[in-house]
Amino acid sequence: MDSLTCRTSTWIDFLRQYGPIPRNDNMYDEVIQRTLRRKKLQPITFETEYLGELLDNFRSASPKTVILTGTAGDGKTYYCRQIWEEFGGSVDDWQKDSKIQRLALGDAASSPSVRQLIVIKDLSELTLKEKQSLLPQIATAILGKDTSKVYLIAANDGQLVEAWTEAAQIEEMKPVRKAIEDLLVGDLRELDGFQVKLYNLSRQSAAVLFPRILKAVLEHPGWGDCNQCAYQSQGCPIWQNKQRLEGTDADRTTQERLTDLLELCELNQMHLPVRQLLLLVANALLGHPDAKDRLLNCRQVPDVIAADTTSRASLYRNIFGENLPERRRESTEVFKVLRGFGIGAETSNQIDNILIFGADDPELQPLYADLVLSDSFYGADLKYQAQQRSYLEGDAAKGREEFLGVLQAQRQRLFFTIPGDRTTDMKLWDLTIFQYAGEYLNDLYRALQEDKKVPKPITSRLIRGLNRIFTGLLVNNQDELLLATSGSYSQARISKVYEESVSVSRKRGESVSVELDQSRKKPSLVVNLASNVEPIRFNLTLTRYEYLSRVAEGALPSSFSQECYEDVLAFKTQVFKQLAVRRSLDNEDEDGEEAINIRLLEMNSAGIASERTLEVYF
Incomplete structure (x- = not known):
């Protein structure tokens, strides 16, 4: 391979400047423009929103x-x-x-x-x-x-x-x-x-801008230099990453899934500026932990191929900044945000069984061949198979640690390559900490964008989750929102004193629904207490959606996020404030009665809570 000619690309050298390398941020645009003029390159141009x-x-x-x-x-x-x-x-x-x-x-x-x-x-x-x-x-x-x-x-x-x-x-x-x-x-x-x-x-929407930026980079005429390079067909990882990120007319799974992640970041109130999106693309294409500044140029490609370390340039690792030292990775906004999904660290038994035992298990062999063996470049290359055997045979601890690192890279690869029609049976989103993210994006957010109704099972689960947090009890009520206190304190962890319930389906001005906030274009859970009372809105971010869904399925309120728990209690307080407004408008006044009625929540064997009234005389 030493006799092959490696053509140095001015375009690749220029693209490295967009990556996570030291630069004067305040002069970023000016530096780029001067470099373009000096190297006589066309700029990266894409349609901007305004x-x-x-x-x-x-x-x-x-x-x-x-x-x-x-x-x-x-x-x-x-x-x-x-x-x-x-x-x-x-x-x-x-x-x-x-x-x-x-x-x-x-x-x-x-x-x-x-x-x-x-x-x-x-x-x-x-x-x-x-x-x-x-x-x-x-x-x-x-x-x-x-x-x-x-x-x-x-x-x-x-x-x-x-x-x-x-x-x-x-x-x-x-x-x-x-x-x-x-x-x-x-x-x-x-x-x-x-x-x-x-x-x-x-x-500006990162999910809207990213495909435009990606198209501008991948279709830049500078890539023409690669057509004269002998290493293009000899395993150049830069070219391999470009092809995978580009996809084909029939399969653009990788870029679509990456765009989905960026959209979920946005819905979770995490903004990524254009500069970070350009950095993400440059790092995805050029990243390698052994390269100068951890970004490849053409001159380094022959050495990477000769050292058999092309797998470390994997696009799927680079998306999360795995090519960078931990300190630089954590200080780079886009990688910090994307790594928040836990992709690579999170997994499922099904995925790990395929990756670890798929070669030997007759039941798993078809999936292993389809998802792992079929990718000899970043999937099951000879190195992976040797480490897999070593792991199964219980060799030295060092080999075990190496294979666990390889497993993480394979989970990341699978997240971006499992076909769209297999996402349900392969439980794709179990590879993230947000197991309900796919449902949130497709069945809730995109349904609302298309003026479709949110499926009833989703609304029911959210109400069940809210009721469990509002009361502190494992109730299963999902057709009404239960409003309870500990007597006088609505923020108590356990609230058994029943105050009111709000019908989920529209009834006498009451309703609980999931709607698209028209100003922010993001999902909100809306509680209507009466036609003459201002509705209460709860911004339904991805994290809050995941939290409520997990609570509804049996997790304790504080097991996922204390911050989410406090957010829901703050929402509960807002509901009680508007309930007081409704009561004042209805002129509810019980002063002067000889008996005080105390209504307590009582659960039956099915977990359905209802009120039981106690009369206290004085």
Whole structure:
């Protein structure tokens, strides 16, 4: 193999820069653009969510000032540069270190009232003196008092309001600062009376952007260099990872499953910015623990093949940052989030039996051949089979530890390769800590998106889980929500004093349902107590869904997550507050009675709780 020619790819060298290697984050976009120009490469381009809207705003007859906010890496600088170039701004001027750039919107020759576009690359980089000078000017534009200038401002979350607070010296800045706070807190785009639009780029959907980013990387013309490389057909792990991530028209299981994970992260209130998604793709393609910076380049491929360590470049390991040292892996947001699913560490007896005993067990051999032997590159290569035999024969402890590490990699591979029509019988989501994640994504969230009803068994299970936490008892009621206290304290772990029940099916204004929150586009559990009482909403994240489902199936309330338990009790308190509102509207007043009725919960042999009334005389 030494005689083979390894063609060095400028594209692969460039792609490494998107990976988890040291860089100056504040100059990320600028560094990438300079590198592209120097190496004469096409940029990675993909459709972004708001660019069209932003360009239309600045092209309009009455453009508004735009504030782009979000976390680091959400693409604020990218948006600013794209708008700058679209309106004729010079690339060379943009690359200068100037914090503020200016250009004319429109043609001065055809219009005497040409506006000036002022681009602030990063509000946090301005000194206090610069902010005190500039922000009053921005305020006058936002209030509509100065139409000669329009601003495009990039600012990280948390720094935007702080900047206005620091520089607030004149009276007219107060309503502008208040308006910006209202836009941020209310997650709004515009407010009447203010010439400003606020785009929170942290609201961009990772699940929507990821397939676009992946397509842009995998279809980049730079891959053409690989067609002249002899190692393409000799086991190059970079090329192997590209093909697997790309999939075929008939089978895109790996990228679809990875997109599902990203969507679940989003539904679990974990935002991943564009920079992290690019990092994920680069690491998935190029990761190897023995390479420089743990990312392969073309020059290292012959050595990896010669050392027979191509399996350590597995795409399925790289998705979780397994190629990186633990400290760097845990400090990289995307890997920290994805590793939270426990894929590789979690397993099922069925999967492990196939991986460990499949070669010898006649009943498991068909599955072993289909799921393990069929993949000789990252599945059952000769090394794996030797370690498997060594493990079964009880050889040295070191060999045992090595095989357990290999098992983890195989579980990760299977999660991304088990065909879609086998996910139920193979219990795919048992390979994660969220065993109900597939149901949550497909039968609940996507059903709601398509205006379908949530299956009754799901709603029933959620109600059963809530009832068990609300009462602290292993009740099986699922057609009504039980509201109970310990007498006067609704937060008690055991609550047997019955206060009220809420019908799940719609009845006299009462109902309990799972709906899609129209503002956040995420599932919520909604309790209606009466038509004239504000409904109570409980944000149904993946973690909360898993928690309620496990409790419903028999787990104790605190066994999955103490935080979830406290969240549910806080929800219970909100329900009781609205119950008090309903009672006040109904003019319920029992003062002055000779006897007090105390209603206690009583369970029958089937676990169904009902009320038993005690009369206390005084």
